Amino acid sequence: MSEPLKDPVVARPPLLGLAWRNTLRNVRRTLLTGSAVVVAAAAVIFMLSYTRGIIANVEDAYALTESGHARITGEGYLDRQRFMPLYLNVPGLGELLPSLRSHPAVAEALPRIRSAVLASNDEMNIGALSMGVDFAREEGYLDPQRMLGEGQLPRPGRAEAMLGAGLAGKLGLAPGDSLTILGQTAWRSFGGLRVEVTGTARSGVAYLDASLILLPLDQAQLLADLPDAATEVLLFARDKEQRDELASLISLDRPIPERLEVRSWRQEGTLLGLMDVARAAWGFFLVILMAMAGLIIVNTMLMAVLERTRELGMLAAMGLRRGSLIRLVVTEGLIIGLLGSAIGAVLGTGVALWVGAVGIDISAAMEGTEFPMGSVIYPDWHWTQVAVAAGLGVATGALAALYPALRAVKLAPAEALRR
């Protein structure tokens, strides 16, 4: 008895090799299908990094200008902070600051005096935000040197000030001019200071540029009648992972004097809480984006497989088993998904890193707003974004091939051949 004829292809088809040959057989079709995956993967990576950049921008701007990672204030200050009450303050900085700075989790403790003032050029008054800071220690935080547009930084012990560029423009003041600052003291008396404008600031935060007056801490203390005191001490974590728990660590290790309170930036509510909501909303948006990217892949893959119904019918007529046929088509989808995702990942990463380096200037859109947000968005690339995009490309490519493959194998070979 002769042995039955064995078709090596039919018996044990080398699926991977066959699938690879199939993808190369029609280069135009493969490129078309693959390009959908490339674009989708690259777009997902860029959008994820851009979204992460926006969130980081807002959180950083808020931490650097408003909250730190933890903030020590007078008891009740945070509930009234929109009034900037100077009478609720942090006294005894001479003892408090060294103690805070010696804590291993604290990278820096920055005293600031924040108050609502009137800035006067002798002809007009404009409401402004006065901030007294320790210029030397603010480097890398509020970073006055980086904000400096023209002129130079005010010097401690001198009646000098640096103005937001927008405020300086409105008052028609330039370095060398005199400015009168009218405000309140911690005793709620009127306070005043005549200073020389030494420089203008471009912080990148629109509302600050329109209203900020930066003073040496000692001059702000003089204006507010707050010797050895500040309205707040901002604490920054040495380790990024300890940002959220810094307030708890400080409370445990450093007894906070009476009538003071320390609060985590996560407890400050409004804006960061809003960011959590926004993060959820952006997550939903990204799911839709990824679904759209997936649909593009599905659509292209579907067309590519359906147009091969006749070819698949022929393979079935030649004896290729249904399971093998399905695996063959899905493997082709996987190959295209992998290749497309890899190229898309490289492309998306490249764009994200490049834009992340140069930034996207949104200052025109932010002008006039009081939202603490830097005027340049830097997309924040992370390897997990590549994993998400690649997973999307590969999984969608394979799944998208499954349906037309199932449809093709359900047809009788003769019917498939007629199509």
Place this chain on the structure above:
Amino acid sequence: MTSRQPRTPSAPLFGLLFAAAAAATVIPGTVVAQEVREPTEILPRGDVQQVNDPAEILRRVDANLTFSTAWTRARMTIHYRAGDVRTLEFESWASGETRSFLEFTAPARDAGSRFLRLEGVMWYYLPRVGKSVRIQGHMLRQGLMGSDFSLGDATENPRLVEAYDAVVEADSTLDGRPVRVLYLTARTDDVSYASRRAWVDTERWVPLREERYARGGRLLVSVALGDVRQVAGRWYPFRVEMDNALQTDTRTVLETVELRLDLDVPERYFTLRHLEGGS
């Protein structure tokens, strides 16, 4: 140059910061160089029941608490709920209803701070800045040197009988004094307080207590007046304690240390030049 001021009645002292000279305590023996003027009629107790017209009561209050010119040296003590106490001293000159000048003399960090009120407009001189600033808008809601007396109170000085309609609510006693409780409703919108309730001493025609309300009926200010003494034929509350409901962590006591009434006040006192340190 000095000039004699016309004898136009000034604002009611009650409620006026710049008229603190007369609204604060006069320490016996310190009242000097005041001119003699017609004393306000001091009604015997038996006459109390005869004054039922609330407008007449306000007229008597106004008559007691108005003057043509005044100079005062006063002490303002701000008590903070946290336990801190801050004491400031000042001198003030007032002429007529519309002009007054005030200069803080202590403590050292506030010495030289000056206020000038002219025709309802207020100016403030900051010695550290070396220039004067017109105070307007929301700044008028701030307390004078952080006290419970608002600058708005200082710029507004209506004669009660002209600015308010009054009704008698009750007769009572307050700290052993017979009082008539009046409820005052503002006739126009251009006064700081839409309504007031005043406990008026019916023998001396001086309010001993007052509550001032916003339009919606919210209590804005509580005032207690005490140590009422007769000076130059008038009854004055020489100690005024103010509690501003908008500034919940303080209360302010104003005491007059020295008072002169109806004296010659140089015209130059009420000029921006004088405010800024010129002669």
